[in-house]
Amino acid sequence: MQSRWWLALLMQTIGQVPLSAASPSSPSSSSSSSATGPFLGTPDDAFWYDLGWYGVRPLQHFASFGASPSRPYFLLHDERCSAKKSIDDTTEGEDLIFVAPRGLSVGTPAPTIYDTRGNLVWMDTQWGQAMGVTVQQYRGEDFLTFWHGTDNGTFGEGKYYMLNSSYDVVHTMQPAPLSPGEEPLLGDLHDFVITDEGTALMTIYQKRPYDLTAGYGIKSGWIFDSLFQEVDIATGKLIFSWRASDHFAIHDTLAPLKRGFGRRSDKAFDFFHINSLGKTSTGDYIVSSRYMCAVACISGSTGAVLWQLGGRHNSFADISSGEATNMHGQHHAVWHEDTQELTVFDNGAFDKLTMAAHSRALRVRLTGIGGDNEIDDEDVDESHDKTDGKNNESGEEEDDDDDQPTAELVQAYVSPESLRAPSQGSVQILDATDTVLVGWGHVPAYTEFSADEGKPLCNVHLCPLGFTWLGWCKNYRVFKHHWVGRPSTLPSAAMRPDKKAVYVSWNGATEVRHWQLEIATIMTGGDAQFTKHGNPVEKDGFEARLAVPSEAKRVRIAALDVNGLVLAYSAAVSTSEKTVVPVMYSPPLKETMRQVVFQYAAFISLGIAGAVVLVYLAVRHRVAILTRARKVTALVITAVIAVAARVLPSRAYKYEALPTTTMSGMTELRTGERQGSRQEV
Incomplete structure (x- = not known):
């Protein structure tokens, strides 16, 4: 696979192959002449798509619309993936796909909706970068929700938006101040969940000083603490707040403390990395910690850890030979109360550390959980150093108590290409069609499986996968929801x-x-x-x-x-004049593809020039270069190493940050767009 990536980069370096030169096996399209539909082909044909034959990010172009969404490639498509809520087409709306591709090759990132055949339904580039685009209910009404803001590769700083069926912003949410008089915190990109009680759960990151003597020997250290809040949507009142460092020992993390981190505020240690939230019917919370490699249930009254699946202090006996608890760097843990199952996207990797051959979506059934399983965290460090049983080969703790709760792997879902996503990802059970939708996160693709057998039914690439290692196009989560859109604009x-x-x-x-x-x-x-x-x-x-x-x-x-x-x-x-549709507004990118390619070319050129100079000096002065010009030699070698480090995929896991547009600006832009749409051209 690595050789294919390098071939893809080479093809893009020398220039995109013209479409007229396409091979006989190149994919067909529903509207290939005007490029206004998805590619429909076979897995063999996808080889050319993934290599960048049609561009590093193929686009759909329209005469009547001023934006160009990604042009996905359908490798597999089963009719079950396109099933509607009503077979007689009388039900309003249909099940649609919600995504938000972003990255260096995505010149105009935007929350985007496709139908299940890959045709565009809606996109709005004026938002720029958005994360977690989905549909949630509040007071009996469907809302399109997402996070919008900037991120630094670890967490995000922004707000959460709730749009009605006309795509108007009805609610804007952000965390509440932790204490009276303090400034409100900014919302993190990882999760925003609306509960049945009309409240919102949201993730937060906060930099703070912390004693890291235990485990790291740093007395005056710094951490990025993971928090979550439950806030009433109508009033903004804080209902519940929780902080990871109050209940988890820092040294229980499975993330390595990189050199220089934890010692300064600008290099705070992200030990927990919260990335998903949920709430049970009993008022407790489900929290996923990427760097603890665990999903925990948090008491809604005390904040204590009631149980933990995976990680150093796993609470469960794994009756599936370790397959239910050996997750690493997981995302998007969702509790399903009716079946007592937890769905989790197990990345099998985090950052540049790889623990598994491929990522997988999991359905894990938990038994024996209840209030009596609460972990005593009165003394966090001491309790987390205790081990009640021996560790088995999978790393989970065993307990001789017959009453120990159990974890059983119900089904694992692996992509047909055995993809490994180093970050991001999602899992959604679709009861109406008895299928499971899996988004592959950092790898811009999604697959829909039969729920019981785990058979791939539909497999879609949102962007060419040959550039996955560079992180040029990625998609945080993929969801399918029933949605009715009634825009206040005109056709x-x-x-x-x-x-x-x-x-x-x-x-x-x-x-x-x-x-x-x-x-x-x-x-x-x-x-x-x-x-x-x-x-x-x-x-x-x-x-x-x-x-x-x-x-x-x-x-x-x-x-x-x-x-x-x-x-x-x-x-x-x-009918006598060509209609010119204005381009939809998009916030300026912090870094463009052209700039980065130019930087790559400049660094490569400098490296080659330095190597040529080194070879010339070596040939001319032979051994003398090693004695008379050691410093020069060292500098040249250092430059070559720096170039290699820059060109190699060191940027692969960095989220591309974009400036946040103010809400007043959003309102002006949206109003102007609607006025323009009603004017005759």
């Missing part, structure tokens, strides 16, 4: 006189079933009189092309619902 029509056709789309609208062309052949008092022309055209994909008759002077498009009723009309456009 967008774009005339192309040379093609005698008009293109139409409606960003975010999910209720459109047909498009109806209406034409005006004469103008009366400056007003156009429109009449229907031809039969309605079925909506198939994001954008439709409608032929325009020669007698038409102006045209507009009606969006029709399942009953043939008009949802909205587009603005009227002249």
Whole structure:
């Protein structure tokens, strides 16, 4: 696989192979001529896609829409992945895919919705980087929620947004102050969960001084502490707050303390790394700690650790030969109360440390858990040094007590390519179709499996996987939800006189079933009189092309619902002029692909030049170079090593940070966009 990555980088270095030179086995597309649909091919064909044959990030382009989403590649597609809530199509909306690709090759990152066939439904680039795009319910209403802000590769600093079906921001959430008079904290990117009680759970990171003498010998040390809060959405009142360092010993982490870390505030030690949250019906909390390699249940009354799955202090007897508890660097732990199961995305790696051949999604059944399993953390350090039983070969603790709770692996889901995601990832059980959706995080792909057998049904690459090691395109989580979009904008029509056709789309609208062309052949008092022309055209994909008759002077498009009723009309456009749709606003990137490629080229050139100089001096002066110019030699060798370290995938796990746009700016941009969409071109 590594050789394929280097070949992919080489192809992109020398330039993208023109599409006209595509091999006979190159993938087909639902709309290949206009590049407005997904690639549909076979796993063998995906080789060329993943190598970057179609670009480091193939895009879809539209005439009527001013943004270009990723063009995914479907390696497998089963009809079960496209099942709707209602087979007679009477149910509003449908099950859709929610993603947010980002990274160096994603010039315009945005929260994005696709249908299950890979066609765009909605994207909004004005948000820039977003994480955890999903649908959650609050007071009986569906909301599109996500985190937006900046991140530094460890955690994020931003806020959480709740958008209604019209894609308007209704609620903006952030953590509450820890004490009266303090400034509110910023929300972390890892998780934002709305509970049935109308509250929100959110992850937080906080830098603070800490005594790291135990285990590290650093008296005046610094840590990044992991916190979570439960906050009432309506009032912003703090319901519950928890801090990892109060209940977990720092030296129980499985993350190594890198050289220089923990000693200064600018290199604080991230010992816990909280990355997912949940709440049980009993009021307790489910917390995933990446660097403890464990999922813990936290008491909702005392904050104590009730039980822990995995890590140094695993509470469970693993009756699956260690397969239920030997997770490493895991993400997205979700508790399923009805089945007493925990779903977890087991990365099998964190940072550049690899513990497993591939990542996997897990369903683990827990038995024997309850209030009597609470761990006494009155003295954290002392209790965490205790071991009740011997460790087995898998590393989990065994207990001779017959009443010890057990963990059993129900099913593991592994990608057809045996992908290993060094970070991020998600697991979602889809009861309606009896399937499991797995997002591969740092590897921009997702797979839907049959729940019981673990058989891959659908397998999709959001970006070419040949560049995964560089981290140029990644996707934090993937979700599938039922969603009804009713945007307050109008359908967008774009005339192309040379093609005698008009293109139409409606960003975010999910209720459109047909498009109806209406034409005006004469103008009366400056007003156009429109009449229907031809039969309605079925909506198939994001954008439709409608032929325009020669007698038409102006045209507009009606969006029709399942009953043939008009949802909205587009603005009227002249048939003699090309319609120019403005590009959707996007925040400027902190670092562009061109800048990085230029840096790579500069470093490589300097390295080659230094090597040439070294060889020249060695040839000319032979042995003398080693005695007369040792410092020069050392400097040149150091430069070559530095170049190699820069060019090799040292950037692979860094999240690309983007500036945060203020909410006032968001409102102005959104208002301007809507006004513009209602104007005739």
